[in-house]
Every structure is written in structure tokens, then in C-alpha cells.
Amino acid sequence: LTELLHFAALGTAGGLKQPSWCHLHHQKKVKGVNVVILEGLSQSHFYKNYLTMEHLRTNYTTRVTFTPSPISVASGIFSSDVPKLDRPPVPKSDDKLHKAVKHHPVIKKYGTQKRGVTAYVLTQEEMIKNHFPVRGIRGFEDFSCTKNNVRVTDDSPLYGLDCEMCLTEKGHELTRVSLVDSDGNCVLDELVKPQSRVLNYLTKFSGITAAMLQPITTTLRVVQAKLRMLLPGDAVLVGHSLNNDLIALKLIHQHVIDTSLLYKKELGQKFKLKVLAEMVLKRQIQTDENNGHNPTEDAAAALELAQYFIKTGPHQVVELHLEELWGYKPKEESSECSPAPSHRHETY
Template sequence: MCHPVIRRFGSSAAGLSSFLLTEQEMIKHNFPVKGGRGCEGFVCTESDGRVTDGSPLFGLDCEMCLTTEGLEVTRVALVDADGRCVLDELVKPPNRIINYCTRFSGITRSILKPVSTRLEDVQSKLLQLLPRDAVLVGHSLDGDLRVLQMIHPHVMDTSLLYRQEFGRRFKLKRLAQVILNREIQSEDRRGHDPCEDALAALHLAQYFIRKGPREVLEDHHDELWDFPEIDDHVISSDHQLSSLSFGHALYGSGQSALFLGGAAETNGSVSNQHCRRQQCFSDREVVCVFRRLVQSYSLSVLQFSSFSNTLNQTTATGRQRHLQQVCERLRQMCVLYVGPLPADSTERHVHTLLKRCGRLRTVRLLHHTHGVHAEVVFEHLEGAQLALDHLDGHQINGCTIKVRRPVHELCLDLDERLSERLNDRLNSHMIYVCNLSTKPHRHDDLLQTFRQFGPIQQVTSAAEHSGKCSRHAFIKFECADSAQAAVGVALQIGSRKLSVCHALTPPHMTSWMHTHPVTMETSPETAEQREECDVSCDLEEPLLERQMKKLDGRVGKVFRALERNCLSVVILPGDSSGGGDHPGLCFIHIKQT
């Protein structure tokens, strides 16, 4: 009775009308509705509201491309209750196409070139084909209706029929495979077939109506809802497994484990009883033993200790100085010089000019230059980059301002480091968005605007670490292509024009930059103390760099020794000494080749 399907429909629901989405559900799941936000100008089907269990079902599916105005339809398919495809039309979007999305749509430039059918033509055909009591069926149907710019009040969505916990949804391909025993969206075919997808959604809905929620669960619970997947969290209702350690589970399943490293205990997660332990006296020995034994064990735990030993041997002052230098390098990447400015300019004027690009940490006017200039420090590297790209050459009261980065030793390799940030795979799925509203519906508007480029994993406030309300945010897509497409399109929410760029800040550095800002002021220590500290740091930092390079090389050798499809997890502990709290890093990767 706690299953999400039963909670929504009950165990004895029957008949087509029991499984229609309510108006409240349609609004919640972003379906176009009369008077809804963003639905101005949408075409309404001629529905009389009299839907019965005998009303006809129609399966609908669309393929889309990305244009300068967002997602637009390129192909429409409609199948009737008997499975006949009554409409299969190619559609030419009115706006310039940026991405044909051929991998999913199968549409190419040459396919659309001779097409003359427009959106309004397809809308007219659909209005003629759909009876007044028609029920539309689709998988994530809200997206199809939005690109068709049509409103229909009677819908069934198979992604919400076969529902999961926490809003997760099964893919249509998975449902067709398990429920219908049918293979769709074949990998060896270029793009999806909307007729095939519409028919699959139709048959899934008909099956659900015919069987009812209880029988669907009884027949398919184990193979669908309870099937172990990476993105499915299977929780024991009686929590009997909560006390079972990982080592016991591994041992009980007949798997073998190996621990290589020093004599330190493994905190019971992989105990001596369930794991072969091999003590190694150096990192080099760990790598050599692992490369010989890697094929013999299901799980290997390797402990490299030389770098942590080196850290323990260095002074707290040296470690803190080293971390501060990293933070200061990041901070210097956020500094810009702006000017010349009008003579009557104030810090508030500069702040008003630049805040659309990102939150500012400090603004300082420089009057001793030839004309008034300002030194500006952004909280995020992305804000500085947007200001540099968009405001250089901007006119203010007849003054043409220039936006420049500082020139000193910390910034000599700045261009190379920015290039590395742009190519960083950790950030390839993320974008930075600024000039957002602070209104209550801002989050929903943001999702609606950027979901057109692809599924979104997470939206994070750019001020999360400062605890303040922010007009800027990071958006993480499931696909890097979605992030790339979002950067190249002019977007706005209401009257606000958004500025978008690729995320540049290393994800693991965000808290370093904002929780522990490093000031330019120096403490009143004596010259002798400063000299002593500088000498000790100069001796320690090259040693840390050498050890880090060795550690990097050894991890690389381990990774190259892994088999294909092997999961590897690399954990680098953080540092909480010297009054700071710098988080560690965790890298997770599945070896593909």
C-alpha cells in the first residue's frame, strides 16, 4: 500500500477515466493549460470535457531540434487506438536551427530542406483528427504538447502511470522492454521513430488500464521497480540490512577482497576475516603487488601513504601557506580593472554596472590613475569572465570603458589556466547563469527556461556558501551537449535578459574561495619571522609538489592496470589544520577502454 502507484491510484482503480491526470497534476508537471504561464497563443483542442471509459485513446510523440528560440518540433506522429499511424509529418521550424539533435531525432539538414509543412499546418491536422472526447497518451507528454503549442485537457502520461518514488521516471525504452517485451529506440538505428514511440506509449497505457495498478505491480514489481539499478535506491522496509557491513556483504556473495598498504586498520568495513591483507612498506610496492594480483580479486583497496606522511612532516605554517597560495591564485582570477569612468562615478555606480554579471566581493575606486578607474573583485570566476566578455568597450556617459585583468606574476599564465578550466570535464555539464530575479517562482522559471536544452540534474545558488539570496546560479545538466547548447542562445525570463557562460570554478574549490577568503593584508610580524617562514615554505613546497607528482603517476599506473568496466574511486583527504577546513576530493570513474 506504500508503493507510489498504489498511493496515487489505489489498489482497485479501474477504467480509463481513473488514470487521467487532474488539472492540478498537469500544472505540477508543467503541462500547458489554459491561462498557464508561457501558454499565451497556444491552440486549444475542441474538447467538450465528457470523457468516459470508452473514449478513444491516441498515442502522440514528437521529435525536436534546437533553434535560436529553444526546442521546436521537427516531426509529429499520432497513432489511433488500433495502432494505426494516422499522422506522421515532418515540420520545418520558423527559426534558425542550431542543433538538429540527430542522435535522438534522426533529423538532418537534408531531410528538412524540402519540407514546407509548418507548425500551424500540423496543428490544423491534429484538430481535425482528434474527436472531442479524445484522450492523448504519451511519455513525458508535457514536452510534446509544448513544442506543438497545443492545450488538451485529457491526457495520460506513461511516465506518471508507472511512477517511482521521489519523482524519478522510467525511460520509455525500459518500460517497453519489461512490460511489452518489445525493443524500441534501437542503438543501430539513427534517431528515434516517433510512430514506434507513440505506439509503445499507447500500448503501455492500454495495458495499465486493462490490468489495473495491483495486477501490474504483482506481475512486474521485481523486474521493474525492484530491479537493482544505479539510479534506484532500494531500501529494506524492516531495515534488517542496516547492520550488515560491506565486508560481510562482499564475503556472503562469494566475492574476494584485497587490501594493500600500511598496517593501519580499515575501521571494520573490510575486516581481516573477509579480506586478504598485504602489508606494503612503500607506495611503489603497493603498485607492484596490485598489478600482479589485480585479476584475482573483485575488490581491491589501495592505501598510498607517502603524500600524507610528507604532509605530516611539514609544518602547519607551511601547509597553510601552500593552501593560501592556491586560494590567492583563484582570487586573482576574479579581479578586474575597469575604466576610465566618468569623474563623478561612485562605488555604487560601479556596483550597479557590474552586478548583472555576478555577485561582487569588493569595489575600490582608484583616483591616482589617469582618470577614474575601479578595482573589482567578483565572488565567482564566471562573473569576472562575463564582465570581461560583455562590458569591454561599453559606453558610459561618453566614456568608453575597458575591462582588463591585472598584470603581475600570479596572472602570467592566466590564459592557460582559464583554457584548462574551459576544458575541465568536471565542469563540462555545468553553466553559470546571472541576472536572475529573486521572486518566489524564480526556481520554476529557471527550470522551465533551461529544461528545453536537456534534463537538469541540479540547480545550485551561486551564493550557497555565503548564505545570501543570489541572482546567480549554477545549472548542472545530465549531458554536456545540453550545457554547450544553452551557452550559445539568447535567453530571458520575463523582462530580464540572462547572461550565461560555461562554469569555470573547479567544483571542489568553491568552498575554499568563499568560506575562507584570503585577504591582501599582512599581519604585523617581524621581518625575521617573515624571512624564516618564507625559507621554510620554499623548502617544503617543492617537496609537496614532487610527492604529488609521484602520487599522480602511481594512480595512473593503477588505473591503466584495471580491466574494462571497472569502477575506480580515488579519495584525497582534506586538511583541517591551521584553523582552516579545506574539503578533500573524491574522483569516481568507470574505465571504458
């Protein structure tokens, strides 16, 4: 959504490309962008009262469904990076590729040298900026804390984490959690009973159905206790948009690596985990469109992406995947790094 808002407001004159998931025609004629956020209302409310909402029904005919997030839409919009319009273009010369790498957002963030695990663990400031639950921050008072009582080193173990959620009367609640160790072995895969009445199981994304949860008695507190027991004091949790998973778990863990931030795009945009797995790991995930995602598969993919980045180093990662991930082609006249059109998605 932020990608669309940026382009609608600034367009190509601001150095932006069309959004990866839709096409906005005649952007130059856009005189203003208005965003209306109705907190507490969902798509189901609209369709339940479809006939009575004549104005919405007839004047707003383009409707898009996004993957739900525990973070408010407003927070996501206002915390996103604002494009820098004075970004220097890459010169059209023999060292074009070198310049593209030099000015790449990954290189600007992490440099060119190979470094260990600790270089990629988010600082507390970065965690707050990216909406991670942090001890002492308002809104996370009732969150459980893991035993982060050991200093993280480059030898600290990595664990991949992924969760699935449903929509309840109180918002998004956990329905499944998966944890994999440094070798990719699944050490936890649990279905979890939501505390509140379920409004939507979000089966398309989560794979969770009412029948699956009907016999389940495992609660959020039980899962929190299991994670505290499984994770050593210096464990580093790895995930893709991991803040969403920790919020669903109501869990604070201070040592994290987020692959959605590790493989940076320009302008604060993020790659989908499915795209990174396909382009970097050469592996297909999330292939079953009818039964949702497999959190164990997603947790393992995020873990492997982080391990690959650390082992390979930022410079080589960018050089190896500059074209397929960031859309840069040295032979082209265009000098901008832009998303490859072959990876566009119709919906989220």
C-alpha cells in the same frame, strides 16, 4: 539530474540509492551542492569557445549530455518530489511481498482496484504541476487549443502522441510529430519545418537531419490544424513525458494520460520509455543509436503501456513487475524498492 542532486544532498542516510546513470563516490564527504544554470547557452557554445574557457575546461572535466527538454532545468529541479525520509520500511516477514505492494507508490496513487480511463486522466492541478500547457496559465497565451468539448468517459478513445525536436535560435522547435489511434494505427506522421534558424538538429535523439527538412514546407500551424481535425472532442492523448510534446506543438489538450507518471517510481523519478517497453511490453524500441528515435514507434509504445495498465489494474501491474521494474526481490535481506542495476544507463 534531479536523481543525482537528491543523492548528493541526502545520500544513503536519506534512504536514497546511487543514481541509475552514474556513480557518486564518497557522498558522505559532500558538504554542499551547488547548481549553476546558464540559460540560453548550449554545449555547442562551450566547444566553439573551448580554448578561451580555461577555467571551465581544466576544473570541470566530467561532462554529461542529457536529452534536451522544452522545460527549463530549474523548473524540473524545483518541482520534483522531495524524498520523504520517514518512509516506513517493509517488514522482514512472510508477508513481505504484500507489504511491498501495499506501500508501493503506484498503489498509493491509484489504489488496488481496476478502473477505467477516466481514473488515469490527469487533473488540471496535476497538469500544472507537471508543466503541461494549460489554458489561462501564463506562458501559454499563444498556444492553440483542441476541441475538448465532449466529456471524457471510460469509453473515450486513446491516441498515442510523440514528437521530435531540434534546437533553434529561439529554443526547441518541432521537427516531426506522430499520432497513432487506439488500435496502434499511425494516423499522422509529419515532418515540420522549424520557423527559426536551426543550431542543432539533435540527430542522435531525433533522427532528423538537414537533408530531411530541406524540402519540407509543412509548418507548425498546419500540423496543429491536422491534429484538431483528427482528434474527436473526447479524445485522450497518451504519451511519455507528454508535456514536452505538447509544448513543442504549442498545443493545449486537457485530457491526457502520461505513462512517465502512470508507472511511478519513488522520489519523483521516472522510467525511460525504452525500459518500460522492454520490461512490460517485452518489446525493444529505440534500438538504432545512429539514427535516433522513431516517434511513431514511441507513440505506439506509450499507448500500449497505458492500455495495459488500465486493462490489468494497478495492483496486478505492481505484482507482475515488482522485481524487474522496481528492483524488489522478496528473498533479499534489503527491504527497499530500488532500481534494478541491470537497467542502468551511462548517458541520457
